[in-house]
Amino acid sequence: MASTDYAVVADGLVKRYGERRVVDGVDLTVPKGMIYGVLGPNGAGKTTTLRMTLGIIEPDEGARTLLDGAHPRDVGDRVGYLPEERGLYPSMKAREAVAFMGALRGLDWQTGRARAAEMLEAAGLGHAIDEKIRKLSKGMAQLVQLLGAVVHRPDLLVLDEPFSGLDPVNQERLEALILAERDRGATILFSTHVMQHAQRLCDRLAVIAGGQRRFEGTVDEARALLPQQVHYVPSHGDAQLATMLPPTARREAEGWRFALPQEGIEGLLRRLIDAGYGIKGLSIERPGLHDAFVRIVGQAVPEAKA
Numbered sequence: 001m002a003s004t005d006y007a008v009v010a011d012g013l014v015k016r017y018g019e020r021r022v023v024d025g026v027d028l029t030v031p032k033g034m035i036y037g038v039l040g041p042n043g044a045g046k047t048t049t050l051r052m053t054l055g056i057i058e059p060d061e062g063a064r065t066l067l068d069g070a071h072p073r074d075v076g077d078r079v080g081y082l083p084e085e086r087g088l089y090p091s092m093k094a095r096e097a098v099a100f101m102g103a104l105r106g107l108d109w110q111t112g113r114a115r116a117a118e119m120l121e122a123a124g125l126g127h128a129i130d131e132k133i134r135k136l137s138k139g140m141a142q143l144v145q146l147l148g149a150v151v152h153r154p155d156l157l158v159l160d161e162p163f164s165g166l167d168p169v170n171q172e173r174l175e176a177l178i179l180a181e182r183d184r185g186a187t188i189l190f191s192t193h194v195m196q197h198a199q200r201l202c203d204r205l206a207v208i209a210g211g212q213r214r215f216e217g218t219v220d221e222a223r224a225l226l227p228q229q230v231h232y233v234p235s236h237g238d239a240q241l242a243t244m245l246p247p248t249a250r251r252e253a254e255g256w257r258f259a260l261p262q263e264g265i266e267g268l269l270r271r272l273i274d275a276g277y278g279i280k281g282l283s284i285e286r287p288g289l290h291d292a293f294v295r296i297v298g299q300a301v302p303e304a305k306a
């Protein structure tokens with residue numbers, strides 16, 4: 001891909017605080033038009049990476065460009081950002097708060113107010129249009145702030161832990177909003193440690209742990225790092241059954257779970273049937289992103305091919 005195909009190109013970002021390299025050589029290339037997740041445990045360096053990418057703080061080493069090779073400072077009006085620390089002026093009304101954030105990114109006030117009313121309505125916050133921020137719940141205020149980050153219709157939207165603090169209904173609203181922004185043509189870069197959102201939303205993702213990138217690829221490539229899981233429920237069980245299963249088999253509320261043996265499942269099933277245990281239930285499932293994440297942050301793994 002040419003550099004114009006990327007919304008973010010970051011090479012070897014390093015940030016030191018004292019003796020610690022809290023970000024230690026992270027590369028981040030985000031193709032345009034994608035939803036891209038930055039995943040990692042608490043303290044992994046996600047926020048610091050995003051802040052360097054956006055030019056809010058300067059990297060000690062490495063370089064980054066946004067949107068067709070520009071320095072982050074030169075494309076501020078084409079970028080939307082929801083920081084990890086939330087905050088709006090408590091005495092502003094929701095509609096004005098959204099328009100105000102748009103104005104900070106170059107959107108004229110009247111257009112901002114008109115769009116704010118439409119967007120609040122569409123996000124299920126029509127009742128809050130003329131409500132002061134201080135009267136809104138924390139989750140509602142967060143959605144208002146998010147609308148403020150997109151009201152100027154940015155080409156790149158960067159969201160730091162956007163799902164934290166939202167109830168399930170508002171999490172769904174946020175997922176819908178992120179998908180609508182991608183459909184509009186925006187690129188979305190967001191950080192999270194909630195795997196279910198990442199699994200549903202991300203076209204690609206990077207996993208950062210200990211300040212380093214441990215994985216880059218698609219959700220499917222991450223999930224393919226682990227073997228498929230067999231869930232087997234016998235018709236009849238006894239103490240001897242466990243000795244026939246792979247040593248890593250785990251007892252569950254109903255039946256057993258184990259990694260699909262390399263040689264396949266047929267031989268094992270035949271032996272279980274011959275021994276009289278039968279098959280009441282059998283399914284073979286791909287592991288979820290959560291399990292892949294645990295595996296990735298627990299140990300370094302090779303990168304999936306682009």
Ligand code: ATP
Pocket residue numbers: 017022040041042043044045046047048049084193
């Ligand atoms: P979380 O999910 O908990 O927000 P994160 O992956 O976003 O974590 P960062 O906020 O980037 O992680 O922090 C990475 C590490 O750098 C942490 O150990 C944090 O304490 C440290 N750190 C971040 N900012 C500073 C700072 N200004 N001064 C000193 N240490 C810092």
